[in-house]
Amino acid sequence: MQTLRLNKTTIFGRLPAFICCAAVMFTALSAVSPARAQGASAVDPATRQSAAQWLDRIQQAAQQQNYEGTFVYQRGEFVQSSRITHYASKADGEFEKLESLDGKPRTMLRHNDDLYTFVPERKLLVVEKRQNRDAFPALLSTSGDQVLAVYEPKMLGTDRVAGLDSQVIELDPKDNFRFAYKLWADAKTGLLLRSQMLDPSNGQVLQQLAFTQVRVGGPVDKTPIVNGMRNTAGWNVVRPPLEAVDMQAQGWSFGQAAPGFVKIREVRRPMAARDSGEPPIPVDQAVFSDGLSTLSVFVEPVKNNSRKEGSGSSGATHVLVKRRGDYFITLLGEVPQSTLQQFASAIEYKAPR
Numbered sequence: 283m284q285t286l287r288l289n290k291t292t293i294f295g296r297l298p299a300f301i302c303c304a305a306v307m308f309t310a311l312s313a314v315s316p317a318r319a320q321g322a323s324a325v326d327p328a329t330r331q332s333a334a335q336w337l338d339r340i341q342q343a344a345q346q347q348n349y350e351g352t353f354v355y356q357r358g359e360f361v362q363s364s365r366i367t368h369y370a371s372k373a374d375g376e377f378e379k380l381e382s383l384d385g386k387p388r389t390m391l392r393h394n395d396d397l398y399t400f401v402p403e404r405k406l407l408v409v410e411k412r413q414n415r416d417a418f419p420a421l422l423s424t425s426g427d428q429v430l431a432v433y434e435p436k437m438l439g440t441d442r443v444a445g446l447d448s449q450v451i452e453l454d455p456k457d458n459f460r461f462a463y464k465l466w467a468d469a470k471t472g473l474l475l476r477s478q479m480l481d482p483s484n485g486q487v488l489q490q491l492a493f494t495q496v497r498v499g500g501p502v503d504k505t506p507i508v509n510g511m512r513n514t515a516g517w518n519v520v521r522p523p524l525e526a527v528d529m530q531a532q533g534w535s536f537g538q539a540a541p542g543f544v545k546i547r548e549v550r551r552p553m554a555a556r557d558s559g560e561p562p563i564p565v566d567q568a569v570f571s572d573g574l575s576t577l578s579v580f581v582e583p584v585k586n587n588s589r590k591e592g593s594g595s596s597g598a599t600h601v602l603v604k605r606r607g608d609y610f611i612t613l614l615g616e617v618p619q620s621t622l623q624q625f626a627s628a629i630e631y632k633a634p635r
Contacts, residue, residue: 325434333435336451337426339472340465344420346370347471351444351496352383353418357489357597366419369504377504391510398511407517410524413547413569414576418491419474421465422573423546429573432456432542433463441466443475444493453574455482459540459621460575461598471498479598479616488598489616524551527566534566534581537628540621542572556588563587570615570625577615579625584608593619606631 350367363383370376378392389400392412399408416423433453441450448466455462462485466476476492527550536545547569552562565582582589589610593602602613602622611629613622 325436329435329437330430332437333451333453334426334430336449336465336467336472337422337429340467340474341420341422341426343468343472344368344474345376347473347498348500348502349419349473349496349498350502351493353491353493353496355418355489355491357599360597363494367502367507369502369507374504377507379507379510389510391507393507393511396511398514400510400517405516405518407514407519409519409521413549416571416576418477419493421474421477423571423576424544424573429453432460432572433574438464440469444496446470446475446496446498448475457541458618459542459624460572460617461488463574466492468498473498522551524549526550529566529568529581531634532566532581533632533634534568535630535632536568536570536579536625537630539570539625539628543570543575543577543625544572545569546571553582555586557586560586575615575617577613577617577622577625579629580610580612580614582610582612584610593622595619602626 348369350365352363352365355362355364362385365379365381365383367379368376369378375394376392378390380390380392382388387402389402391398391400395412397410397412399410400406401408414423422429430453433455436452436454438450438452441448443466447469449469451465451467453463453465462480462482464478464480465474467473468475473496475496476490478490479488480486481488527548529548545568548566550564550566553565555561555563563582563586565580567581568579570577570579584605585608587610589603589612591603591605591610593600595601598616600615600617600619600622602619604611604613604626606629609631611626613625615622
């Protein structure tokens with residue numbers, strides 16, 4: 283098996299753009315290291331309850347608060363800035379505008395789960411339903427209590443981020459299947475101000491998202507967002523086909539790959555074939571999450587496909603491609619490479635009758 287470099291023309295060539303905008307094979311680590319097993323009960327109930335409440339506050343604030351500001355995403359030497367505007371009310375739901383400030387211009391407008399992505403240099407507008415609800419400053423795909431089934435919390439006191447007082451929380455994994463997290467939440471509203479993903483073995487920051495300037499609360503004008511979603515004249519509007527799929531009915535089973543990871547979604551989407559004259563390739567995707575960490579398993583036929591077996595990484599994002607008979611299986615996620623290996627070893631296929 284060869285080592286793959288993570289770039290858009292190899293592993294990410296046909297994967298969704300939002301996944302793109304997120305080495306030699308390793309043998310799987312043991313599920314629980316002795317040191318962590320011994321410390322599993324070290325957190326007192328009051329700390330655990332407080333941490334769970336803060337995690338829930340973080341998620342609620344991302345959905346329910348008005349806020350606008352600029353945040354920076356850092357992964358190794360890669361740095362990208364974005365501006366976000368978020369409006370929320372019980373009557374109208376959520377409106378959001380996200381603009382890239384570096385590189386080629388991109389603008390995303392959202393009303394609840396309706397997502398419009400504008401690509402100016404191609405006059406392209408992609409209209410689709412939002413699939414993930416944990417994009418910064420949102421955080422979770424489940425409750426705080428469920429997250430703490432596989433992470434141990436530490437309350438690290440207070441700090442300041444972008445001029446705001448914050449509560450600092452560290453979440454250390456109970457096993458070797460996931461990374462650690464360090465979170466800074468606005469002391470008044472709970473809005474997530476900074477998030478770091480850490481290597482639990484040495485504390486190295488693998489990637490970070492942080493506000494450099496933010497205003498929380500107060501009025502936010504939703505009119506530009508509403509008008510932008512209505513005024514689509516002159517844009518080439520594309521609505522990518524996406525459908526729910528039952529991968530078990532297709533013959534796939536995933537077994538008990540890693541503790542804490544639960545399947546949250548299965549979808550099918552067409553991807554461009556190797557040759558432009560060939561029909562699109564149907565790709566099935568199963569998404570698994572432990573509430574914080576997420577990984578995807580993509581299944582696609584080998585025919586008319588340029589995929590190659592291999593593995594690679596970029597910051598906290600790891601990828602593994604394996605061939606099973608007539609199919610390529612691509613595993614992608616912000617988890618250790620050993621977790622992808624564990625998932626891959628648990629995947630089985632039996633052709634449906």
